[in-house]
Amino acid sequence: MNIKIALAGNPNCGKTTMFNALTGANQYVGNWPGVTVEKKEGKLKGKRKDENIIITDLPGIYSLSPYTLEEVVSRDYILNENPDVIINLVDATNIERNLYLTTQLIETGVPVVIALNMADLLKKRNIKIDIKRLSMLLNCPIIETSALKQTGLDALIDEAVKVAHQKEVSLPKDIFSSELEKAIVEVENQLPASISVDKKRWYAIKLLENDSKVVEHLQGKIANQAIIDHQRITLEKKHDDDMESIVTDERYQFIQKIISTTVKKGGEKLTISD
Ligand code: BGO
Numbered sequence: 001m002n003i004k005i006a007l008a009g010n011p012n013c014g015k016t017t018m019f020n021a022l023t024g025a026n027q028y029v030g031n032w033p034g035v036t037v038e039k040k041e042g043k044l045k046g047k048r049k050d051e052n053i054i055i056t057d058l059p060g061i062y063s064l065s066p067y068t069l070e071e072v073v074s075r076d077y078i079l080n081e082n083p084d085v086i087i088n089l090v091d092a093t094n095i096e097r098n099l100y101l102t103t104q105l106i107e108t109g110v111p112v113v114i115a116l117n118m119a120d121l122l123k124k125r126n127i128k129i130d131i132k133r134l135s136m137l138l139n140c141p142i143i144e145t146s147a148l149k150q151t152g153l154d155a156l157i158d159e160a161v162k163v164a165h166q167k168e169v170s171l172p173k174d175i176f177s178s179e180l181e182k183a184i185v186e187v188e189n190q191l192p193a194s195i196s197v198d199k200k201r202w203y204a205i206k207l208l209e210n211d212s213k214v215v216e217h218l219q220g221k222i223a224n225q226a227i228i229d230h231q232r233i234t235l236e237k238k239h240d241d242d243m244e245s246i247v248t249d250e251r252y253q254f255i256q257k258i259i260s261t262t263v264k265k266g267g268e269k270l271t272i273s274d
Contacts, residue, residue, distance in 0.1 A: 002052045003164050005044075006078060008105060009089030010098050011060030014117045018089060018147035019057045022046075022157070032073045039073075048157060056083065062097075064104040065244075066213040078108050079199065084164035085111045087156065092116045092144075093125055096259055102138065103251045106172045107205065109198030111163045112140050115156050119144040127265050134262040139170045169198045176250045179238075183208060183231040190228055192221040208232055209244045 009015045019027075023042025032039045037059055044053035058077060059070035066072055078086065088105050090098040095116075106112050116131065135142040141159050145152035176184070187204035195203050206214040207228050222228065232243050239246050 002054070003085070003161060004081075004083045005053060005055045005160055005164075006058055006083040006086045006110075007055060007089065008058045008074060008078075008086050008101070009060060009117075010062055010091065010094075010101060013060070013089040013091040013094075013098060014147040015057060015060060015089050018087075018115065018117065018145070018153075019055065021147050021150050021153060022055055032077075035069050035073060037069050037073050044157065046157075047154060048161070051161075053157070053161070062101060064101070064108075066211055072213065075108075078105070078110055079202070083110055085113060085160045087115050087160055088112050089115045089117045089145075089147075092118045092129060093121050093127060095129070095263055096255055099138075099255045099259075100251060102140075103172065103175060103254065104202075106138065106140055106170075107175075107201045109169055109171070109196065109200075109202060111166065111169050113156065113160045113163055114138070114140055114142040115145045115147075115152070116142050117145050117147055119152065120146040120149050125265075127263065129264075130262040134258065137258045137262065139172055171198070171201055175254045176247075179235065180246070180250060183235060186231050187228050190223040190225070192218070192223075194221070205247065208235075209247055 007015055007019055019040060019042065022044055024045040026045055027040060027042040030039050031037065040057040042055050043049070044051070044055060056077065058074040061068070061071050061074050064071060064075045077083070086105055088102050090102060102112070102114065116129070122129065131142050131144065141163065143152055143156045143159050145156055184201065184204045187207050188200045191200055191203055203214060203218070207218065208231060210232065235246060236243055
């Protein structure tokens with residue numbers, strides 16, 4: 001079976017080191033269509049090399065917004081090229097910032113496995129992460145890796161292949177406030193049937209945010225645009241803020257909440273809550 005794996009993560013999370021460790025000399029470098037952003041693909045080396053596992057290295061990004069070429073290339077690939085699984089590299093020493101992208105990747109409808117990279121630095125930096133709990137809260141498998149020391153890579157690929165074979169995608173739960181979650185459901189109901197169930201959440205959030213590229217892509221295909229506008233305007237008035245900022249704030253609130261019970265730096269204590 002052919003398996004397509006996309007590597008995604010923030011700049012400096014160790015993606016190049018990971019890509020080289022996974023593919024070795026089996027790499028092809030080109031450009032993404034129509035843009036001067038480098039595209040790297042490679043065939044997995046190592047113990048599963050006889051299976052046809054192709055790894056695509058997406059550009060380093062902080063978000064899936066439509067503002068930079070790198071973000072657009074990455075999201076177009078994820079949404080249109082049907083990778084079987086995304087490996088999301090997260091720098092374990094900078095987890096709060098990195099999880100912002102994770103909260104967006106897990107709503108694209110493509111299964112995600114987190115590689116908690118730079119794990120070799122955790123002890124030195126006196127950082128403790130409750131991986132089991134973090135995985136449960138994100139509803140997503142997490143494997144500790146060190147791309148530099150090449151540890152955890154076999155376990156990572158085994159998990160990615162396992163997830164790629166699963167039929168059901170785990171979408172995130174309880175990321176946003178109940179009022180925002182309700183608005184997302186209302187918008188999902190206006191989406192055309194051509195958008196698969198797994199991808200509805202991502203498109204609904206982007207429509208609420210008035211994402212220019214998604215609005216253009218779905219022009220003329222929305223059941224009732226007035227419902228979407230009403231949801232957006234109501235929330236914007238209530239929060240006295242624009243929708244993109246509301247969504248961003250709620251993502252960070254979610255991250256803060258899960259970090260406070262799973263990550264301990266230096267002498268900090270974990271917050272015991274629900
Ligand atoms: C330098 N563990 C550790 N400790 N370091 C790692 C790991 C890991 O698991 N993975 C990557 N690195 P990129 P992007 C460097 O280059 O792969 C290091 O942007 C240096 N260089 O070695 O480039 C990796 O592709 C001088 O570090 O990331 C690299 O995602 C001094 O993280 C850096 C110290 O990795 C970024 C580090 C001249």
